[in-house]
Amino acid sequence: MRWLAIAAAGAFGWLATAGAALSQANCDPERKAGVTACTKAKTDPFAMLKDIPLSPGGSVSLSLGGQLRIRPEFSRQPVFGLTAPAHNNGLLLRSFLSVDLKLGPHLRGFVEFVSGQAPIWVGTPPGTQLDRLDLLQGYGELSLPVASGAVMVRGGRQEMSFGSSRLVSVRESPNVRRAFDGIRAAWIAGPDQRIDAFLVRPVVPMAGLFDDRPDPAQAFWGLYASAPVPGIAGLKADFYYLGLTRENARFAQGTADERRHTLGGRLFGKAAGFDWNVEGAVQFGSFGQADVRAWTTSAELGYSFSDLPFAPRIGLNADAISGDGNPRDGKLGTFNPLFPKLPYFSEANLVGPANLLDIQPNITLTLLPKVKLSVGWNPLWKQNKADAFYGPAVTPVARTTGGAGRYIGQQVSTTIEWVLAEHVTLGGTFVGYRPGERIRQAGGVAGSFAAGWATLTF
Numbered sequence: 232m233r234w235l236a237i238a239a240a241g242a243f244g245w246l247a248t249a250g251a252a253l254s255q256a257n258c259d260p261e262r263k264a265g266v267t268a269c270t271k272a273k274t275d276p277f278a279m280l281k282d283i284p285l286s287p288g289g290s291v292s293l294s295l296g297g298q299l300r301i302r303p304e305f306s307r308q309p310v311f312g313l314t315a316p317a318h319n320n321g322l323l324l325r326s327f328l329s330v331d332l333k334l335g336p337h338l339r340g341f342v343e344f345v346s347g348q349a350p351i352w353v354g355t356p357p358g359t360q361l362d363r364l365d366l367l368q369g370y371g372e373l374s375l376p377v378a379s380g381a382v383m384v385r386g387g388r389q390e391m392s393f394g395s396s397r398l399v400s401v402r403e404s405p406n407v408r409r410a411f412d413g414i415r416a417a418w419i420a421g422p423d424q425r426i427d428a429f430l431v432r433p434v435v436p437m438a439g440l441f442d443d444r445p446d447p448a449q450a451f452w453g454l455y456a457s458a459p460v461p462g463i464a465g466l467k468a469d470f471y472y473l474g475l476t477r478e479n480a481r482f483a484q485g486t487a488d489e490r491r492h493t494l495g496g497r498l499f500g501k502a503a504g505f506d507w508n509v510e511g512a513v514q515f516g517s518f519g520q521a522d523v524r525a526w527t528t529s530a531e532l533g534y535s536f537s538d539l540p541f542a543p544r545i546g547l548n549a550d551a552i553s554g555d556g557n558p559r560d561g562k563l564g565t566f567n568p569l570f571p572k573l574p575y576f577s578e579a580n581l582v583g584p585a586n587l588l589d590i591q592p593n594i595t596l597t598l599l600p601k602v603k604l605s606v607g608w609n610p611l612w613k614q615n616k617a618d619a620f621y622g623p624a625v626t627p628v629a630r631t632t633g634g635a636g637r638y639i640g641q642q643v644s645t646t647i648e649w650v651l652a653e654h655v656t657l658g659g660t661f662v663g664y665r666p667g668e669r670i671r672q673a674g675g676v677a678g679s680f681a682a683g684w685a686t687l688t689f
Contacts, residue, residue: 275653277689294331296343300324300686303351308678310581310622311640311666313629322351323360325406327367337375343368347406347436358436358443359405365436365443367410380420388412388434393427393455394469394497395508397529397584400572404580409570410434412445423467424458433570448478451570453493465502469510471495475569480518482565483619483627484558487519491567495527506533518563525566527552527584541596548593548607554586554615558632565618568625575623576609577644579662579680583625588612588637601650611639613669620670630673638667640675659683 280295302323309319329343345367349356370387390410393399402409413431430452432445453473460466473493480489495512507530514525533546555564566585574580576589593607613620616637619627642664649657660682666675 277654280689290335292333294333296327296329296331296689298325298327298686298688300326300684302682302684304680304682306579306678306680308676309579309680310628311664311670311675312678313631313670313673313675314622316353319353320351321349321353321356321360323406324348324350329368337373339372339374341368341370341372342366345407349406356438358438359402359407361438362407362436362443363438364440365407366441367408377418380418380424383417383419384414385416386414389415389431391415391429391431393471394457395499395510395531396572397510398473398493398495398512398569398571399455400570402570402573404574404578407436410443411451413451426454426456428454450476460498465500466498467500469497469499473569475567480567481626482518482555482563483632484518484521484555484563484565487521489516489518489523489567491516491518491523493567493569504535504537506535507531514566521561521563523563525553525564527566527568541598544595546591546593546595546607548589548591550584550587550589552584552587552614554613554618556615556617558617564615565621571625573623576611577607577642577662577680578646578660578682579642579644579664580623581642581662581664581680582611582639583621583623585621585625586614586618587621587639588614598647599649603648605644605646607644608641609644610641611667613637613639616669620673628673631669634669634672636668636672638669640665640667640670654687654689656686656688657684658686 283293285291285293302325304321304323306319308317326346327343329341332340334340344364345362346364347360347362349360352360366388368388368390370385370389372383372385374381374383388410390401390408391399392401400409411431411433413429415427415429415431417425417427419425433449433451434443435446436443451474453471455469455471457467457469460468475489475491477489479486491514493512493514495510497508497510499508509530511528512526514523516523527550529550531546531548533544535542535544553564553566568584571584575584576582576591589609589611591607591609593605595603595605598604617633620631620639622628642662644660644662646660647658651657662680664679665677
């Protein structure tokens with residue numbers, strides 16, 4: 232571990248030195264820096280890493296960014312003990328470094344490198360945890376003004392996240408976030424009104440040096456539109472079409488090539504202390520010789536008591552995600568969540584969002600202005616008992632197909648997060664879970680998960 236400490240110290244030292252040097256240079260009266268930039272640099276040494284002018288007038292500029300995160304994890308009987316190993320105490324170290332080059336008002340180049348280390352891990356870490364050094368993002372972007380807004384075209388490796396990240400997400404908790412290779416275009420008429428179109432392949436993270444690659448067995452394309460609802464203050468809507476082809480897709484019904492189309496919509500907003508986020512989608516297509524007929528609905532509802540001590544927010548989350556009713560009827564009813572945020576229901580990453588019914592009453596307290604505590608209880612059932620219980624990688628877990636019961640089990644999660652400073656966040660979580668009837672039949676047992684994290688982002 233000594234080399235990790237030396238490397239971390241070196242990185243922090245370099246950043247502090249660079250920040251101080253840029254701060255001094257850009258606040259030099261001879262350079263005629265703006266008063267606002269100089270004032271901010273005195274309180275934020277990273278401010279001078281942004282919008283560094285490379286040409287007279289600043290039409291060409293450079294911004295540097297990054298992140299360092301340390302995350303210890305302690306897992307006992309993951310996925311109710313139905314996957315190996317039974318215990319896994321890990322240490323995850325993640326670092327990002329990005330360079331954002333702006334070439335005038337319309338052209339932009341962005342490069343971001345990632346290093347994910349797992350010096351403590353039982354067995355061989357997956358590529359999402361161990362990726363020694365690779366390109367996380369690297370794209371060129373052209374933006375052109377039009378009468379009603381702007382048009383953006385981006386090509387290369389890039390992250391994507393749409394809506395509430397139920398179906399397309401960056402996958403935040405592991406060391407390596409999710410990225411795609413391909414092209415994306417957007418019409419943007421403001422912060423709340425845009426239409427995106429894309430054609431990409433997901434990137435497969437690998438453990439070595441610069442060996443991540445697009446998955447040739449998958450193609451992903453779609454349209455995603457978001458806008459305020461006319462005439463109703465505080466209400467916004469998303470509508471989308473998402474297409475996916477995948478070779479050798481695996482469900483409880485078997486393994487086959489999959490071609491799936493998803494049509495969905497979302498209503499969300501805030502008003503008078505209430506907040507809501509309601510979404511629904513249907514899927515159709517083919518799975519081998521079978522027809523795909525699947526669906527999902529979800530809701531996140533809450534009310535905040537801003538005048539009470541700790542400003543409690545009382546919430547209720549619920550999901551109904553279809554499963555397959557008969558593996559021999561020539562139809563596949565299991566919903567494919569595509570590229571969801573993981574973990575989905577808690578940091579324990581206990582279950583994948585397929586063939587599932589769940590509710591989650593929860594409460595969030597603001598203990599201090601920058602400290603929030605959240606507690607939730609989450610019972611889980613199969614939507615269709617003929618289908619399997621799907622694990623965190625959205626693959627069927629052995630010995631869970633069919634059976635007499637639907638009840639999967641329950642989990643109780645507690646999470647606390649503290650924004651210690653502008654760039655520093657500390658947090659921790661504990662999740663305890665117990666199996667229900669159907670999982671006990673498969674040999675499932677109770678377990679727990681705990682993690683903590685410290686993150687520096689600049």
